[in-house]
Amino acid sequence: MTKMRYSRRAVLKGGAAAAAASAFPAPMVWAQEIKDITLRQFGTGVSNLNDVATKVKEDLGFNLAMTALDSDSVTQRAATQPDSFDIADIEYWICKKVWPTGNLQAMDVSRIANFDKISPIFTTGKLTPDSTIAQGTAPSTVGFIPEPGATEFADEVTNWMTLIPTIYNADTLGIRPDLIGRPIDSWAELLNPEFKGKASILDISSIGIMDMAMVCEAMGEITYGDKGNMTPEEIDKTFAIFTEAKKAGQFRAFWKSFDESVNLMASGEVVIQSMWSPAITAVKSRGIDCVYQPLKEGYRSWGGGLGLSKSLTGMELDAAYEYINWYLSGWVGGYLMRQGYYSAVPQTSKDFMSENEWGYWYEGKAATGDIVSPTGDKLAAAGDVRDGGSYEDRMGAVACWNSVMDENQYMVRKWNEFIAS
């Protein structure tokens, strides 16, 4: 038995070395030791998918241990415990906070095979050459550093990338068209007295404030310098408008967790509210009409990416690059796109999606058959069109990115006041 295994290993080793010499340069050489490597990844729940870890083991041979935390704990851990993780799956605004601590190391772009195919949103910041970069913490503004070890971000594309984008989307208001009965086309509708007692926003200050800003700007009440980085006066004015609305009974409730938002909408307690894309899907899957309404002022967008801990070296670092290249090679992208998110390298995902799926999720075409999620739930039927349309339509209309303000602590205190008022 022992002898058998020895000989089989020897054969494998020889074969691997031969294969390595021809097709794949570095990675396969350490095919033997790779099984012992475990990369520790932590991040928010959205992209910490067990299916990904399983597939990594299958395709690459090493282990990926995932930990899901809420975004505040993620920030804290990335900022204070660099040795507790190998790969940080964080949002771009978290990167802005954490990068200056020096706990992450930049990635060598020349080792990323699909770098050229990464969506320009994450490199130049412009989806098309004539787009303008949206307000807030746009990924392109914190995506690169001038040289390894730098704690300042670079203004242009360099050879050193901070995060490899993984998953992103454009958020807007969700509505119940059956209960509203007329077209909705502006963020300002959230505070329309017509929906008194039937509106909701989310009780997560950093995101809620952005939705508020979109509303106040749409109403024409406030013009912001940068919605992602408000001045104290802008914060005060925004809360004054919303406190008044709250006291007048505009809001039915505020929600903090995903399922709360689904229940509010599905039960008809609320007909218009800030919402996340999978929540819309969850409401629809109960057979209730619910639309992720595109609005003329544009979307509030968010995005996350993988960052490498500064303590990653040697073989683990090679494995991490291997993992990132695999991540961008298409399988994960297809998986995420079929959930309604976007992949950083849309083209590679195409090979892992059917023509119908690609047309529905990416191109904004009417589905030609049932659209099924990766977990097997039916999300749309033939003839349905994705709310908001194609990738270019949705990601091209981003007004603001999730961000962290300089006046964050002040804003949080005002938020507490707002809830208590």
Next chain:
Amino acid sequence: MFKSRDLIAYAQAAPLGLVLLCFLVAPIIMIVIVSFWGATEFSIYPAFQFDNYAFLFGSPVTYKVFLATFKYAFITWAFTLGIGFTVAYFLAFYVRTQAMQTVLFLLCTIPFLTSNIIRMISWIPFLGRNGIANQTLMSWGVIDAPLEWLLYSDFSVILAFVHLYTLFMVVPIFNTMMRIDTSLIEAAYDNGATALQTLWHVIVPLTKPGIMIGTIFVVTLVMGDFITVRFMSGSQKANVGRLISNDISLLQYPSAAATAVVLLCTVLLVIAVLLRFVNIRKEL
């Protein structure tokens, strides 16, 4: 010098003393220490500063929220006492056999075999705009439009509190009532007291220790709660517990600790005042 009897007594009390020291006293001391620390956006650092308290006492939100917390505690207390006393009175004096008393008492506890979050959340579909309560009332013709204030309001918060905590009132009151010597009640009747007079002059005074224990349970539970207020008010109302939980979720541990210390002092003060009225040691 200890006498050997003292020594044995101390030894007997030691295990409990040790447990309390490790799991109650030490954490509280830690919280008090941290309440003087400072915090940045993602870390806390040791210091001795009064910033957290200064902000707490300087903010009108704090007073508003403490007031709301007292309001919830008081109203919940009044209802749980009314219901709890009535239920206990029925069990103790109207149910004749002890077997039946036990059965009915256990019946009271059955809902408490499930998690109290589940019991709380199940009110939400019941009270909602299109919930059972509104649909029933509308089909009876009592109302024309759904009552909005049934859910996500002070009403629903207090309803959930009363539902969750009445048993904490029933148990101690029932327990004290069972110890009342029935000959005292007979004596009252024999001397011509009406039922109401007997209740007020005999039963209530003798039940006071039980009422007080129940009161302490309910008041401390309500004042320390945050999840009921969050769910039942749809995050629209705040009590002190929610202030603390908001701070914690934003990693502002020192500020959360300071709020917790103030809350702890307030609750202890309330209990101290309550204990001035009744000597509950008589009961124990």
